[in-house]
Amino acid sequence: MKKIFSFVLFLILNNQIFAKEVWVSVGSDLVSKSEKNFKSAFRENQNFGDITILKIEEEFLPFLSKFAHQDFHRCGGFIYHDSKEDALKLVTDLESQDFAKKFSFVDYQISHQDMVNPMIESVDALRIAANIRTMAAFQNRYYTAPTGVQSQAWVKATWEKLAAGRSDATVSYFKHPNWSQPSVILKIQGKSNEIIVVGGHADSISGYFGGAAARAPGADDNASGISSITEIIRILMEHSYQPEKTLMFMAYSAEEVGLRGSKEIATQMKSQNAPVIGVMQFDMTNFKGSDNSIVLMTDYTNEAQNNFVGKLIDTYVKVKWGQDKCGYACSDHASWHMNGYPASMPFEAQMSEMNHQIHTPNDTISHSGDNADHASKFARLGLSYIIELDQ
Numbered sequence: 282m283k284k285i286f287s288f289v290l291f292l293i294l295n296n297q298i299f300a301k302e303v304w305v306s307v308g309s310d311l312v313s314k315s316e317k318n319f320k321s322a323f324r325e326n327q328n329f330g331d332i333t334i335l336k337i338e339e340e341f342l343p344f345l346s347k348f349a350h351q352d353f354h355r356c357g358g359f360i361y362h363d364s365k366e367d368a369l370k371l372v373t374d375l376e377s378q379d380f381a382k383k384f385s386f387v388d389y390q391i392s393h394q395d396m397v398n399p400m401i402e403s404v405d406a407l408r409i410a411a412n413i414r415t416m417a418a419f420q421n422r423y424y425t426a427p428t429g430v431q432s433q434a435w436v437k438a439t440w441e442k443l444a445a446g447r448s449d450a451t452v453s454y455f456k457h458p459n460w461s462q463p464s465v466i467l468k469i470q471g472k473s474n475e476i477i478v479v480g481g482h483a484d485s486i487s488g489y490f491g492g493a494a495a496r497a498p499g500a501d502d503n504a505s506g507i508s509s510i511t512e513i514i515r516i517l518m519e520h521s522y523q524p525e526k527t528l529m530f531m532a533y534s535a536e537e538v539g540l541r542g543s544k545e546i547a548t549q550m551k552s553q554n555a556p557v558i559g560v561m562q563f564d565m566t567n568f569k570g571s572d573n574s575i576v577l578m579t580d581y582t583n584e585a586q587n588n589f590v591g592k593l594i595d596t597y598v599k600v601k602w603g604q605d606k607c608g609y610a611c612s613d614h615a616s617w618h619m620n621g622y623p624a625s626m627p628f629e630a631q632m633s634e635m636n637h638q639i640h641t642p643n644d645t646i647s648h649s650g651d652n653a654d655h656a657s658k659f660a661r662l663g664l665s666y667i668i669e670l671d672q
């Protein structure tokens with residue numbers, strides 16, 4: 282297998298048809314380990330401590346993605362940049378990142394048990410499982426595939442149905458000019474313009490050759506996160522919850538190819554000075570690989586908000602939780618963090634014990650016991666996060 286892989290890589294790297302070169306930023310750990318295999322693919326690189334920016338051929342991206350996933354257990358693993366300037370800006374904008382890491386906008390309090398408890402009791406694992414199955418039934422949800430567009434139309438229609446009759450709620454596409462799959466955003470306008478974001482990526486990918494035809498059910502990665510979010514929306518609507526702050530739920534496009542969907546959204550919101558006070562990312566919520574049911578990523582996230590999320594787990598979800606690091610650009614929270622917004626990433630397991638079927642045709646719900654019991658915990662956590670941060 283390795284021989285075939287090297288041979289194909291050799292063909293790709295030496296084929297002048299694939300001349301388009303792009304910029305990405307990756308963890309420097311990934312670069313030092315990858316050098317012996319892939320060095321010839323790097324046209325240019327510059328190191329900035331923990332982060333390195335690379336110029337590579339576009340066709341190399343699926344290999345980079347697979348490598349980041351397989352050897353570093355990162356779902357994304359790199360950030361795609363339109364230009365060298367964009368890559369340099371992001372990695373050198375340390376002030377923003379420092380701010381996102383340390384600064385707390387919010388006086389984090391837990392004092393609304395009366396509101397949160399009835400809502401978290403409404404979480405229905407059967408509904409979450411049904412939505413995971415529907416999303417996994419698309420051939421794939423790849424960012425350039427017709428089925429990747431159709432699956433987002435399904436997410437949009439599902440969220441619209443849940444929000445029907447609410448004049449304060451709108452569901453819309455966020456269109457990305459360079460590829461076909463849109464992101465989907467449900468906005469519930471609150472009394473205040475301050476924004477709380479809960480999101481996850483809706484695209485899926487499979488194997489070295491990924492692409493628009495491969496079977497990529499992506500049940501855990503990340504139909505599970507989107508289905509946890511959909512259950513949060515359903516319950517807020519069922520309880521006729523009227524938010525104080527503005528809530529935004531996001532199903533990002535194109536995470537698997539360099540966090541491209543969330544990066545465009547977060548960058549645009551920053552350029553408009555959108556007052557986002559907190560971001561929660563759900564990427565893989567349904568595989569219970571560890572004794573700790575929920576694992577909070579401590580890198581590229583906000584420490585004060587993470588402490589708050591830990592307390593929410595103790596108060597409301599009442600499961601064992603731990604901490605880990607998932608490395609540079611492992612998922613969409615990094616897009617927000619890089620833009621200076623406080624983000625958290627509650628994950629399904631310790632990194633070494635996560636679901637190893639992801640990015641293969643075997644990422645199905647049967648690998649999670651054919652139920653969504655684990656993803657339900659994340660729906661409870663998300664509900665408690667929204668209400669306590671909102672009130």
Ligand SMILES: [Zn+2]
Nearest residue numbers: 356502503564
């Ligand atoms: Zn993922």
